[in-house]
Amino acid sequence: MQDVISQVIPHLSGYDEPTLDTAFSVLAEEVSASAAASAANDPEAFRLLWLGRKQGRLKSISETWLKDAPPEARKPLGMRFNQLKQQIEAVLDAPVAAKAAVVQGIDVSLPGTAHKPGIPHPLLTTLDAIVTVFHHLGYSTRLGPQVESDFYNFEALNFPPNHPARDTQDTLQIAGQESKPGRDRLLMRTHTSPVQIRTMVAEQPPLRIVIPGKVHRNDAADATHSPIFHQIEGLCVDTNITFSDLKGTLDHAMRALFGSSVKTRFFPSFFPFTEPSADVQISCIFCGGSGCRKCKHSGWIELLGCGMVDPAVFDAVTGERRKLGRDDGAYDPAKVSGFAFGMGVERFAMILHGVSDIGQFYSGDMRFLEQFS
Numbered sequence: 001m002q003d004v005i006s007q008v009i010p011h012l013s014g015y016d017e018p019t020l021d022t023a024f025s026v027l028a029e030e031v032s033a034s035a036a037a038s039a040a041n042d043p044e045a046f047r048l049l050w051l052g053r054k055q056g057r058l059k060s061i062s063e064t065w066l067k068d069a070p071p072e073a074r075k076p077l078g079m080r081f082n083q084l085k086q087q088i089e090a091v092l093d094a095p096v097a098a099k100a101a102v103v104q105g106i107d108v109s110l111p112g113t114a115h116k117p118g119i120p121h122p123l124l125t126t127l128d129a130i131v132t133v134f135h136h137l138g139y140s141t142r143l144g145p146q147v148e149s150d151f152y153n154f155e156a157l158n159f160p161p162n163h164p165a166r167d168t169q170d171t172l173q174i175a176g177q178e179s180k181p182g183r184d185r186l187l188m189r190t191h192t193s194p195v196q197i198r199t200m201v202a203e204q205p206p207l208r209i210v211i212p213g214k215v216h217r218n219d220a221a222d223a224t225h226s227p228i229f230h231q232i233e234g235l236c237v238d239t240n241i242t243f244s245d246l247k248g249t250l251d252h253a254m255r256a257l258f259g260s261s262v263k264t265r266f267f268p269s270f271f272p273f274t275e276p277s278a279d280v281q282i283s284c285i286f287c288g289g290s291g292c293r294k295c296k297h298s299g300w301i302e303l304l305g306c307g308m309v310d311p312a313v314f315d316a317v318t319g320e321r322r323k324l325g326r327d328d329g330a331y332d333p334a335k336v337s338g339f340a341f342g343m344g345v346e347r348f349a350m351i352l353h354g355v356s357d358i359g360q361f362y363s364g365d366m367r368f369l370e371q372f373s
């Protein structure tokens with residue numbers, strides 16, 4: 001700015017109106033020039049230059065000019081200083097306009113700043129791919145809250161209060177809930193299974209739904225664990241649903257996701273809300289089943305949990321529906337049966353993309369993320 005505006009106080013050759021007009025139009029031009037040079041980038045420097053209390057140009061000039069002014073020139077001088085001050089204040093009030101003035105100073109021959117288009121996060125792509133496989137089978141999507149009650153997260157899913165099965169899902173409890181009855185206490189949902197209950201309480205069978213979402217556990221972060229991660233739940237309820245329907249559905253889904261040569265196998269397992277329950281393994285997609293480091297030389301990779309909906313779950317749903325006046329026996333275990341499954345999105349993404357540290361998904365590191373573009 002120093003280059004544009006000299007610090008010297010201009011000489012005033014007389015106090016008649018034409019001389020004042022000329023002197024002030026020079027000052028007005030100086031204000032415009034310094035606004036274009038720096039008001040947008042550094043409005044404080046611009047303000048100090050013109051309005052600074054000690055060294056401000058307006059103050060020095062007005063003092064010098066007023067000192068020698070004949071009494072009749074004070075009014076026309078004062079008026080013109082006020083106008084100039086308004087011009088300066090208008091620049092400070094309108095940073096956008098000032099910026100536009102600066103644009104004139106841009107060298108348009110310089111290369112521009114490239115803004116790369118964004119890409120979906122690899123976890124979202126994976127979530128989408130899984131959900132799409134089930135959409136093609138006629139499933140639709142349901143969502144539920146991340147802050148959940150003990151009833152939906154545990155009790156209705158056949159985890160009784162104080163039952164050791166709760167220890168398998170280290171839970172983050174919301175503080176200050178002690179005065180509430182146990183079933184109403186809030187916690188961060190540890191799985192997407194509570195949305196099974198919410199959906200069945202609200203809707204009649206037949207149901208074929210997938211439930212993607214965030215879940216929370218009081219787990220220490222390591223290469224394969226994160227206290228916040230994503231699951232996709234599946235639920236199918238209808239008449240005559242059997243374990244072979246569950247096997248066929250998951251076998252198809254695994255082949256659709258990992259390739260048609262992938263085999264699935266079901267291992268007996270335990271979940272309080274399914275009976276019988278199973279862990280599903282797929283043949284190792286890295287070695288084809290012959291054994292490698294990734295599958296710990298077993299030839300198999302464990303991927304998800306599943307099972308037939310436990311009649312106790314249907315009973316809990318019926319109890320809730322009754323409270324809401326939906327006393328229709330729609331979920332009578334003698335009439336309907338169903339299966340459910342739950343899988344971790346991060347685990348799928350890690351296997352699909354060969355990622356060995358779950359933390360990479362949350363790091364925001366462009367060198368990692370750009371590999372998925």
Ligand code: PHE
Binds near residue numbers: 271
């Ligand atoms: N909710 C279970 C978990 O998070 C997974 C699961 C879902 C198992 C549905 C069986 C049926 O571990």
